[in-house]
Amino acid sequence: MITMIKMEQINKIYRPQSNPVHALRDVSLHIKMGEFVAIMGPSGSGKSTLMNVMGCLDTPSSGAYHLGGVEVSSMNSDQLATIRNRKIGFVFQNYNLLPRMTALHNVELPMLYAGVEKEERKARALDCIGRVGMLDRIHHRPSELSGGQCQRIAIARALVNNPDIILADEPTGNLDSVTSLEIMNIFCSLHQENTTIVLVTHEDDIAAFARRVLHFRDGKLINDEILNPHLTEPSAVEGGGDI
Amino acid sequence: MNLGESIRVAWDSIRANMLRSILTTLGIMIGITAVIAVVAVGQGGQQSIMKEMEQFGSNLFYITMDWRRDELxxxxxxxxxxxxxxxxxxxxxxxxxxxxxxxxxxxxxxxxxxxxxxxxxxxxxxxxxxxxxxxxxxxxxxxxxxxxxxxxxxxxxxxxxxxxxxxxxxxxxxxxxxxxxxxxxxxxxxxxxxxxxxxxxxxxxxxxxxxxxxxxxxxxxxxxxxxxxxxxxxxxxxxxxxxxxxLYQGVDMEQEIQAVNKVTGVMTLVIGIIAGFSLLVGGIGVMNIMLVSVTERTREIGLRMALGARRRDILIQFLIEAVVLCLLGGIIGMALGIGGAFLISALAKWPPLISWTTVLLAFTFSAAIGIIFGILPANQAANLDPIEALRRD
Structure with missing residues (x-):
């Protein structure tokens, strides 16, 4: 199986001169294509920093990071922007949809920066919105959508450029338990379609949807746990897609 | 992102704050209005004077006593x-x-x-x-x-x-x-x-x-x-x-026309300076509101960066927004200026002269102000750290 993420001896030190904070210490991990991984840890454990590095929003102080076979740890900001655009789909806790735009335009946004033609943009956006079951809401603005609906649109947006990995940072943090379940079922169905998903959460029951959990503490990977796949049986996943 | 998309995005954000945008661009509007109106009236006047002089005939001359002497x-x-x-x-x-x-x-x-x-x-x-x-x-x-x-x-x-x-x-x-x-x-x-x-x-x-x-x-x-x-x-x-x-001074039409041109030249210069100042003030207003806009939209900028916008995409987006804002003021100013020129001319009883050069110049000038005063805010936006920007409320 292809290795999507390969991190070797990643360190991240903030303010190295004055008051150094060691956010990541010698983190090494591999994530293969199609894996569904949860990252857990208390606040200050370095999981946000890891997400930023993994998402190419930040570069490590030292170590090697291969994303989809490309070494990205020494890229400049423009190259990283292109990597984020093509290889990573972000899902945020607060959805981060642009309030002035309709759902459809929000989903089209990453393709604008990829230079996709108008017709294809719309077709691909509609396809992804269909996958999250929101085709009846494409002309609504975020303010006219519920939290769960916003998050579905945000997931569709993460999918449109066909990224190597989906990075979801506390995607259910702002949602009630029923809606959280709906969103997690969408992730499960994406996982079924062989999408690589990395999920940051501090809730055990959300992490339980993943097949593998990485535990962090004080900037270190302290436990790499393979879960018993009983919670993501095919029957539960198929049900999730229809909600 | 191509130019058309950028302009559409810029226009959307200007429209979202329509009142603020119009007020911001007021300085430019007034500057352009003044320039267009005064230049049109001035050029119209100059043309009328020239016509009148040509009617006098180019085979004419005058001899006067030199008035510049203190005592004749x-x-x-x-x-x-x-x-x-x-x-x-x-x-x-x-x-x-x-x-x-x-x-x-x-x-x-x-x-x-x-x-x-x-x-x-x-x-x-x-x-x-x-x-x-x-x-x-x-x-x-x-x-x-x-x-x-x-x-x-x-x-x-x-x-x-x-x-x-x-x-x-x-x-x-x-x-x-x-x-x-x-x-x-x-x-x-x-x-x-x-x-x-x-x-x-x-x-x-x-x-x-x-x-x-x-x-x-x-x-x-x-x-x-x-x-x-x-x-x-x-x-x-x-x-x-x-x-x-x-003591005696001969003046022919050629000299007269030169004298008129000199006067209108000075007039144009003075108007140009006044217009320059008003456009400078207008430009600072635009810069100010663009800085506010960048601050307000920090999260949006962060998000766009996360989704793959390069620094220059953000830079261009905000520059275009500043230019569109200035052009909005410029176009409204042009309309008001042309209207004003006709109004003043109706009172002064000579036709205004609105040349394409003036209109084109005003248009270019507004766009240039947008670029000049948009650079600072756009640069600020483009240099945001995406992580910090995304964290901002």
Whole structure:
């Protein structure tokens, strides 16, 4: 199986001169294509920093990071922007949809920066919105959508450029338990379609949807746990897609 | 992101804050309005003056005493003898006229008006486009025989003699009785500006105003090429006769046009400076609001960066937004300016001249302001750290 993420001896030190904070210490991990991984840890454990590095929003102080076979740890900001655009789909806790735009335009946004033609943009956006079951809401603005609906649109947006990995940072943090379940079922169905998903959460029951959990503490990977796949049986996943 | 998309995004964000955008761009709007209106009126005026001057004819010249001297030496004024001698000695001359003017009260039986009493000779009608509507202009025997006749314009005639034709009637100019021998079509001239001019024979004028003298000499040649020679020869004769150098000054149309251009040039410069300042202030306003916009939209910028916007995509987006904002002001300003130009011209009674150059220049200028004053905010936006930006509320 292809290795999507390969991190070797990643360190991240903030303010190295004055008051150094060691956010990541010698983190090494591999994530293969199609894996569904949860990252857990208390606040200050370095999981946000890891997400930023993994998402190419930040570069490590030292170590090697291969994303989809490309070494990205020494890229400049423009190259990283292109990597984020093509290889990573972000899902945020607060959805981060642009309030002035309709759902459809929000989903089209990453393709604008990829230079996709108008017709294809719309077709691909509609396809992804269909996958999250929101085709009846494409002309609504975020303010006219519920939290769960916003998050579905945000997931569709993460999918449109066909990224190597989906990075979801506390995607259910702002949602009630029923809606959280709906969103997690969408992730499960994406996982079924062989999408690589990395999920940051501090809730055990959300992490339980993943097949593998990485535990962090004080900037270190302290436990790499393979879960018993009983919670993501095919029957539960198929049900999730229809909600 | 291509240009069309960028403009659409910029327009969306401007529309989302329409009132604020309009207020922001007010400075630019006013600046452009002022420039367009004043330049249009000014150029229209200049064109009208030029036209009028061309009507005067390019084969004309004037000789005056040098007004820039602190004191004019007395006893060296033009005399009727000067005129006769120059006429006899300069073969290029077709006409040579003495001219003198003064303000006076004009009375009919029951009305009193003021007008400029202009003393000249019969040939004046050959050098200037006067339109006689009744009677005749001054003729040679009027002038040589010192006949007490006067040519007035229809409007003044109407005011002095409301019920009957003025032709053949007596009027009193400074206690001297004169007979109206001709009526002129009332003129609408920028130079005239409401002053009524009445024409009487030069020699009569000198009799009525004993202290006065010929104020300038007007000459005309057969062709424009002869103007310079005729003018110089005439000035030389005057200098010789009055034993004084540099006192007499010849002016031809070419010099007049240059003088007008110089005045309008200075005017344009002054307007340009004022407009420059108002656009500078407008530009600072735009920069200010763009900085606010960047702060307000920090999260949006962070998100766009996370989704793959490069720094230059963000830079261009905000630059375009500033340019679109300035162009919005520029276009509204242009519309107001053109409207204003027509309004002012309607009051000033000459047509405005709106050239494509001016419009294009205003357009380019607004865009340039957008770029210049958009750079700082756009650069600030582009240099945001995506992680920090995404964390901001």
């Amino acid at each position: 030496p007395t006893g060296r004024e033009f005399t009727m003898n000067d005129i006769e001698i120059i006429k006899a000695n300069v073969p290029e001359l077709e006409y040579l006229l003495p001219c003198a003017q003064t303000f006076s009260t004009i009375k009919s039986r029951d009305k009193v008006k003021t007008a400029q009493v202009f003393g000249t000779e019969a040939d004046y009608a050959h050098l200037h486009p006067l339109e006689i509507t009744a009677g005749r202009f001054l003729n040679n025997s009027d002038c040589l025989g010192k006949r007490r006749v006067v040519v007035i314009d229809e409007e003044l005639a109407q005011e002095l003699f409301p019920r009957t034709s003025a032709l053949g009637k007596r009027i009193i100019i400074d206690n001297q009785t004169m007979v109206v021998c001709g009526l002129l079509k009332a003129e609408n001239s920028i130079f005239g500006m409401g002053t009524k001019v009445i024409y009487i024979p030069m020699r009569v004028w000198l009799d009525i105003y004993p202290g006065g003298s010929i104020s300038y000499i007007e000459g005309g040649t057969r062709s424009p090429e002869e103007v310079k020679t005729a003018m110089q020869s005439s000035v030389k004769i005057l200098e010789k006769r009055h034993h004084s150098k540099d």
